[in-house]
Amino acid sequence: MRRLLFISFCLFAAIVQAQVTDAFQGILPVTEPQMKKSLNGEWKLKVVEGITDEKTVPPADDTWRMIPVPGCWEAYGFCKPTYHKADSLTGYYRTKFTVPAAWNGQRIIIRFDGVLYGYDLWINGKAVGSWRSGYNTSLFDITDFLTPLKGRGRGWGEQQLAMRVISQFPGSDFDYNDDWTPSGIFRDVTLMAVPNTHLGDLTIRTKNDGTVMVKTEVVHADKSTEVNHDIFDAQGNWVSGANGDYLTVFEPHLWTAETPYLYTLRTTLSQKGKPLQTFEHKFGFRELTIDGNILKLNGQLIKLRGVTSHSTDPKTVKVIDEVSILKDMKLMKEASINYIRTSHYPREPRFYELADSLGFYIINEVPFGYGDKNLYDSTYYEVLQQRAQATIRRDKNHASVLMWSLGNENPLTDICIRLGDYVKRELDSSRPICYPQVGSYFRKFNYNFPKVADIYTPHYPSTSQIADFYQRADRPVIFTEYCHTLGISLEDHDRQWEIIERTPCIAGGSVWEWVDQGMPFHARLKDRFGYEERVFTSDEGGFEMCGNQGTDGLLYADRTPLPNYYELQHNYARAFVSAVEDNMLQICNRYDFLNLKDNVTFHWTLTNNRDTIIRGAFSPDCAPHATTSYPLQLPQQKGLSLLQFDIEDAQGHTFLHQSFVLNKPQMNWIGNGNPMALIQEGPMVRVGRKATMAEQLKLKDQRIEKYLQPLDNPYVKAEMQTTQEGSATKVCYTLTPDSTNVFLSELGIAYLLDSSFDRVQWTGQGPFASYPGRHQANRYGFWAKHMDDLYFEGNRMGVDAALFSSRDGNGLLIVGDSLNMNFEQSDRGIVMTVNVAVSGQGPKFARSAFPVISKEVGTLSGNFRIYRIDASSWPKIFDRPQAVPAAFHPFVTQYDTYLLKYSDITSQHSPRW
Numbered sequence: 020m021r022r023l024l025f026i027s028f029c030l031f032a033a034i035v036q037a038q039v040t041d042a043f044q045g046i047l048p049v050t051e052p053q054m055k056k057s058l059n060g061e062w063k064l065k066v067v068e069g070i071t072d073e074k075t076v077p078p079a080d081d082t083w084r085m086i087p088v089p090g091c092w093e094a095y096g097f098c099k100p101t102y103h104k105a106d107s108l109t110g111y112y113r114t115k116f117t118v119p120a121a122w123n124g125q126r127i128i129i130r131f132d133g134v135l136y137g138y139d140l141w142i143n144g145k146a147v148g149s150w151r152s153g154y155n156t157s158l159f160d161i162t163d164f165l166t167p168l169k170g171r172g173r174g175w176g177e178q179q180l181a182m183r184v185i186s187q188f189p190g191s192d193f194d195y196n197d198d199w200t201p202s203g204i205f206r207d208v209t210l211m212a213v214p215n216t217h218l219g220d221l222t223i224r225t226k227n228d229g230t231v232m233v234k235t236e237v238v239h240a241d242k243s244t245e246v247n248h249d250i251f252d253a254q255g256n257w258v259s260g261a262n263g264d265y266l267t268v269f270e271p272h273l274w275t276a277e278t279p280y281l282y283t284l285r286t287t288l289s290q291k292g293k294p295l296q297t298f299e300h301k302f303g304f305r306e307l308t309i310d311g312n313i314l315k316l317n318g319q320l321i322k323l324r325g326v327t328s329h330s331t332d333p334k335t336v337k338v339i340d341e342v343s344i345l346k347d348m349k350l351m352k353e354a355s356i357n358y359i360r361t362s363h364y365p366r367e368p369r370f371y372e373l374a375d376s377l378g379f380y381i382i383n384e385v386p387f388g389y390g391d392k393n394l395y396d397s398t399y400y401e402v403l404q405q406r407a408q409a410t411i412r413r414d415k416n417h418a419s420v421l422m423w424s425l426g427n428e429n430p431l432t433d434i435c436i437r438l439g440d441y442v443k444r445e446l447d448s449s450r451p452i453c454y455p456q457v458g459s460y461f462r463k464f465n466y467n468f469p470k471v472a473d474i475y476t477p478h479y480p481s482t483s484q485i486a487d488f489y490q491r492a493d494r495p496v497i498f499t500e501y502c503h504t505l506g507i508s509l510e511d512h513d514r515q516w517e518i519i520e521r522t523p524c525i526a527g528g529s530v531w532e533w534v535d536q537g538m539p540f541h542a543r544l545k546d547r548f549g550y551e552e553r554v555f556t557s558d559e560g561g562f563e564m565c566g567n568q569g570t571d572g573l574l575y576a577d578r579t580p581l582p583n584y585y586e587l588q589h590n591y592a593r594a595f596v597s598a599v600e601d602n603m604l605q606i607c608n609r610y611d612f613l614n615l616k617d618n619v620t621f622h623w624t625l626t627n628n629r630d631t632i633i634r635g636a637f638s639p640d641c642a643p644h645a646t647t648s649y650p651l652q653l654p655q656q657k658g659l660s661l662l663q664f665d666i667e668d669a670q671g672h673t674f675l676h677q678s679f680v681l682n683k684p685q686m687n688w689i690g691n692g693n694p695m696a697l698i699q700e701g702p703m704v705r706v707g708r709k710a711t712m713a714e715q716l717k718l719k720d721q722r723i724e725k726y727l728q729p730l731d732n733p734y735v736k737a738e739m740q741t742t743q744e745g746s747a748t749k750v751c752y753t754l755t756p757d758s759t760n761v762f763l764s765e766l767g768i769a770y771l772l773d774s775s776f777d778r779v780q781w782t783g784q785g786p787f788a789s790y791p792g793r794h795q796a797n798r799y800g801f802w803a804k805h806m807d808d809l810y811f812e813g814n815r816m817g818v819d820a821a822l823f824s825s826r827d828g829n830g831l832l833i834v835g836d837s838l839n840m841n842f843e844q845s846d847r848g849i850v851m852t853v854n855v856a857v858s859g860q861g862p863k864f865a866r867s868a869f870p871v872i873s874k875e876v877g878t879l880s881g882n883f884r885i886y887r888i889d890a891s892s893w894p895k896i897f898d899r900p901q902a903v904p905a906a907f908h909p910f911v912t913q914y915d916t917y918l919l920k921y922s923d924i925t926s927q928h929s930p931r932w
Contacts, residue, residue, distance in 0.1 A: 047218050048130070048368070049211040050299045053121070058129070058180075058208040061085045062114040066097040066202075070188070071109045076141060076181035079113050088114075088208060091135075091201040091336040093538065098202065100336075100538045102565040103389075105136065105186035105200035112182040116210065118165060120174035125212035127162045132368060133206030134184060135337070136191045141181040151402075153194040154364035154386045155409035190402045192390035196363040196427070198329050199538050199569065205337040206367050214295045215239055218246075218288055223416045224449055225304045227317055229268040231259070233284065243291045251283045258282070273317050274303025274418045276357040277612045279378030281418070301375060303418030309451065309473060312524040314495040316421075319643075321611045322520065323380055323527025324591040325358035326351070326573065327500060330366055333537035333562035333576035341369055346578055347533070348377050352672045354573075354584060355591040360499050360529040363388030363427045365410050374419035381419045382453070382499065382529075385410045385438075388427040400434040407438060411446045422451040422474060424499065429454070431469065439471035455499040458484070466493055474526075479503065482511050482868070485518045489525060498528030505863040506570050506915035508713035509583040510792035516590045520609070530587060536569030537562035537576020547912045548846045548920045552712070555911040567712040570914055579909050582787040582810065585796035592675040594619050596664055597646070599679045604649045608641040615641040622665045623651070625681075628658035628896055629801055656682055659782070659896070661800060678798040686820065686834075688894060690746035690886030694831050697887060701770030703727045703925070704754065705841070705852045706734045708765045708814075711915045713861050721762040725926040727769055727850065732926065734761065734873065739768070746892075747834070747884040754855060754880070756873035763871045765814065765841060766879065767854035771921065774848040775825035777806050778903040781840070782820045782896070788813025791869035792859035803898065805906035806844045812916040814841045814857050823849060824900045828890045835883035845921040855879040 049055045063079050064086045086095050093100040098108055118127055131138075137151040142164035150157040165175045185191075186202050194200075220236040235246050248266055250259040259266045272280035281301040288296040308315045315321065328347075330339045344367075351359070359379055361370075364386035374381055385407045393399040407425070414420050425438055431454055439452050451473030461468070461477035462484075468475065475492055478500040489496050498519075502512045512530070519525045540553065541560040553563040554575060562577070564570045573584040594615055598605040608615050616638055624634040632654065641647040653662065660682035666675040707726030714722065723734065730737045736755040741748055752768050784794065785802035787810055794816055804811045815821075818838045824830025831851075833840070839854035856879055859867035886892075893899065912918065 047221055047298055049128075049213065051297055054125075054212045056119065056210040058114070058116055058210055059088055060114075062088045062112050062204075064092070064097065064110055064112055066092055066108055066110045069107050069109060070185050071183065073183065074146070075144065076111045076113065076183055083111075083113070086203070088204045089206050089338045090203060091205050091338060092203045093201045094334065094336050094338075101200050102198070102568055103200065104192070104195050105202060108186045108202060110184040110202060112180075112184065112204065114180050116178050116180060118175040118178065118210065119212075122212040123174045125214055126160055126217070127165060128158055128211040128213060129161050130156065130158045130209045130211060131204070131206070132156045132208075134182075134204050135200075135202045136184075136186050136194050137188045138182050138184045143179050144181075151188055151190060152386065152406050152409060153191075155406060156368070156413050157409070190390065190393060190399060193387040193393070193402070193406070194364070195390075196329075196388040197568075198363075198536050199331070199336065199565070201336045216241075216244060216288070216290055217296050218286065218298055220412065221286060221298065221300070221416070223284060223300065223302045225302065225306070227271070227273060227304060227306050229271045229304070231266040231268065231284075232264055233266065233286070234264060235286065237288065241290070245289045247287045247289070249285045249287075251285065253280060253282070268304070271304040274305040275316060275612050276378040276380050276419075277610055279303065279376060279418075281375060300416055301372070302416060303375065305418055307421055307450065309495060312492050312494050314474070314497075314526040316611070319611055320523060321526065322609070323358035323497060323529070324356055325360060325380075325527055325529030326356055326533040327360045327362040327529045327531050328533040329362060329536055331534065331536045331576065334539055336538060339367060339370075341373070344370055344373055348373060348379065349672070350574070350578065350580070350584070351379070351533075352377070352668075352670065353674055354588040355593045355674050356587075358382070358527060358529060359533075360384065360424065362500075362532065365414060368413070371414055371417045371419060375417055379419055380421050381417070382422050382424050382497070383410065383414055383420045384424040385426065387429065391429055394429055394432040394434055397434060400437060403434060403438045404441060407442050407446060411442065415447050420450070422453060423447065424476070425452055425454050427455050428457050428478065430460075431456070436469050436471055439469075443471070453497070453499070462488065466491065480515075482514050482518070485515055485522075485525070490522060492524045496525045498525075500531040501528045502530045503863040504530060504532065504571055504573055504581075504583050505567060506712040507581055507583060508711055508793075508860045508862060509586050510859045510862050511868055512586060512793070513590050513795045530573065532571045532573075534574040534578065535564050535572035535576040537564055544911060548918045550919070551912050551917045552914050554913045556909070558911060561910065564914075567716070570712060575910075575913070577909070579809070582796060583793075585787060586793055589675065589795040592666070593668070594641075594666060595675055596621070596677055596679070599662060599681070602650060602652050604651055605646060606639050606641050606649050607646045608643055610643045612643055614643065615639050618669050620667045622667065624663045625653055625656075626661050626663065627656040632656065653681070657684065659683055659686070663800070676798060678800050680799050683819075686896070688747065688820070688832060688834055688884075688886055689892050690832065691889050691892040692887040694748055694885040694887040697773040697776075697829065697831050699771040699773060699848060701768075702739060702750070703729060703769045704732055704735050704737050705765050705767045705769040705854065706732070706761075706763050708841070709843075709917065709919060709924075711860055713863050714764070716864060717861060717866050718762050721760065722764060723761065725924060726765075727925040729927055733757070734763075735766065744884065747886050749882060749884050751882040752855075752880060753878060755878040756876045758874045761873040762858070762866075763856065763873055763876070764858045765852070765854050766856040766871060766876065767839070767841070767852045769841075769850055769852040771845070771847060772823055772831060772849045772851055773825070773829070775827075776823045776830065776849050777826070778824055778900055779804055779806070779842055779849070780822045780824075780897045780903065781815065781818050783818035783837070784816045786810060789816045790814055790857055790859050792867065801896070803903045804842070805903060806842075806849055807906035807908050809907050809909060809913075809916070811842055811844065811906075814839055814854060816857075820894075821851075822888065822894065822897050823851060824888065826900050828893065828900055830888040830900070832886040832888050832894065833883055834886070835881075838883060844918055845924070846918075847921040850921070850924075853881065853883050855881045
């Protein structure tokens with residue numbers, strides 16, 4: 020075991036059943052470029068069924084194939100993907116590498132940043148050690164296993180590396196999260212060199228007064244060993260230095276997610292006056308404190324606008340590169356997200372560096388998301404210790420990491436509480452810890468929760484619980500999971516977030532979750548009309564989410580936003596216009612640290628009947644957490660007048676779009692001919708809609724599958740009257756549902772339009788579908804969608820006029836007063852519905868808070884007018900049909916806005932008028 024003696028704090032953990040982990044975790048990453056070398060690349064791999072226990076790796080033969088490292092086996096056809104629990108598999112790896120001759124005389128370290136799930140390592144046929152925590156970094160000193168050059172040459176020759184990777188072992192279920200369970204080397208492998216006397220550990224602690232404490236541990240130090248520290252500002256200017264533990268920076272810039280200012284610490288290790296090693300790390304000045312039941316950063320109450328975030332990619336599975344991280348973080352900034360919970364494991368090292376520099380708060384999770392049964396067995400305590408050590412020692416110097424999360428939704432057993440005490444006593448006393456819990460489990464404590472938890476982190480509160488039970492907390496509350504975004508369902512996020520905003524003790528929350536957990540699949544699409552739980556990106560395949568298990572994202576797996584993303588963007592907005600009255604704007608600032616002045620720009624445009632009258636921009640003086648009035652002199656307009664805002668931060672992220680109706684006159688519409696000639700079938704009574712994944716879970720036996728019914732149907736009594744008003748056909752209707760307990764979801768009058776119609780333009784709320792409990796993403800305006808567009812399907816609220824047409828200019832204009840209108844594509848054309856009642860789409864595992872139940876509805880009535888339109892009567896306020904944008908069509912078909920055949924949604928054909 021000589022290879023481990025050079026590191027004074029090397030950490031051994033005897034894993035249960037005599038599985039000893041020989042790796043150590045606490046060594047510093049080498050930052051000198053010439054002293055590290057990537058071993059990423061093409062390696063040989065063979066995967067076999069079962070868990071083998073050989074004392075070596077078999078030689079490679081023609082049954083082995085090449086795989087990129089990093090690379091997950093499932094992405095390259097070595098095995099089939101599984102969800103929740105990995106299949107019993109063993110993978111054998113082999114590769115060759117060389118050690119730079121310039122490293123002669125150094126200790127050679129190999130670093131694995133992530134291998135799913137456990138592995139044993141051999142160098143040149145000699146057993147080096149083992150590791151059993153898939154999402155944690157591990158390191159080995161392999162100096163004594165290297166083969167030196169023969170003869171008088173200095174250095175080493177070609178080296179042979181072999182690994183046995185296993186998917187199951189005692190404790191591996193700690194790494195089987197609510198996620199796919201892929202296998203393989205999925206993060207970087209790096210070779211590093213350090214001198215015999217070297218930096219073993221380094222801890223940075225800061226105070227807002229500019230004090231920096233740097234605690235270092237040096238391996239093999241003697242009386243001639245010296246450690247010097249220098250601090251440089253963001254421009255590279257030297258600002259402080261010392262050869263002791265304490266440094267001072269005068270009037271430091273403080274780090275927050277809004278002001279992510281980083282300094283660089285350069286630590287130089289010398290012996291007898293000769294430099295041996297240099298280490299650099301970027302850090303920020305910040306202090307996180309708890310004042311009673313309020314969480315504060317740098318003395319200021321903060322709100323965590325968050326998401327949980329599995330690291331997944333629909334092509335590379337768990338291999339996430341910097342380009343992908345930056346794409347995610349850009350989308351997060353544009354949605355005003357400032358906090359990420361790393362569910363349910365630590366992320367790749369580069370993630371934290373980018374969070375530091377771009378400005379995100381992180382709750383970093385020690386990985387034991389599942390494996391609850393192990394937590395009642397005291398022999399697993401050392402396993403938890405090892406995982407906590409590996410997580411915290413690696414990430415403790417990152418400004419972005421606010422606190423440590425110990426597991427996820429686990430029972431709070433004795434070893435969990437012991438682990439919390441250990442973390443605070445031995446690993447990091449500067450950060451709070453939390454234990455994310457199922458909400459019902461947490462509430463049973465009635466706030467008699469163990470004191471070791473600094474923060475309460477319950478999951479999935481109802482709106483009423485946020486407004487009542489969680490108001491009484493004696494410690495800060497963070498909902499580390501809330502508002503589950505199953506499919507296109509994200510109900511009540513707006514109401515929940517507003518309560519969080521105005522409640523000091525609730526520091527924030529993280530929506531489950533950021534992105535779908537997509538896994539690549541190959542299959543031929545048989546029919547694009549039919550229920551679908553996968554996403555076909557082509558007729559040959561796409562990505563799947565294991566039914567409804569992984570369809571939790573605000574984004575599709577390829578990072579295409581769902582409408583829920585835009586809903587969250589509105590609700591989390593850092594600044595917005597709350598009202599427009601008499602040429603005076605009410606501006607709200609929800610930043611925690613920044614005045615809006617010079618940090619946020621409100622770009623505004625005044626339009627009249629879609630023509631731009633005047634535009635401008637301003638940056639108002641408004642303090643954090645404050646509101647202010649801002650005068651804006653606007654000329655009065657006679658037509659449909661809109662004041663529109665695009666709100667942009669100093670980094671160029673447009674994080675909110677708003678519009679206000681200043682004037683809405685009665686429009687004069689003209690038709691030309693009989694509109695009913697352009698209707699294939701109808702009128703029909705809509706008594707439901709395509710079921711979402713959330714509705715299928717909760718409402719299987721309470722909804723109507725064939726939701727387009729004739730006027731004479733067993734569910735709703737329909738009375739209709741049509742009259743001619745000039746060139747319009749006016750439709751008046753009364754709908755009386757029966758007294759059963761049927762969940763109608765949508766109730767209205769529907770028509771199958773002419774098959775040539777393939778586009779719609781409308782005035783009203785848009786551009787996305789909207790429902791009670793999920794409609795904030797929309798704003799009043801003029802909108803246009805092709806029926807093949809990803810965002811075409813669904814109900815629109817507040818519609819005053821909608822024009823359905825073909826490319827050649829024939830169309831139907833539907834006019835009413837703030838209508839609900841459903842747009843739906845079928846194999847026979849667009850089905851258009853004017854709804855008189857619409858339910859919410861509900862959360863996962865619960866019925867909507869805004870239901871439409873037949874026995875509770877009573878009698879509802881409404882009216883609208885239909886005009887036939889052609890080139891001679893085309894409304895000037897709408898674009899010509901050729902100007903409607905091409906469909907945004909990234910997928911062939913997808914879940915929750917899948918397409919159905921007309922015959923599958925109609926009870927029977929209805930006669931055409």
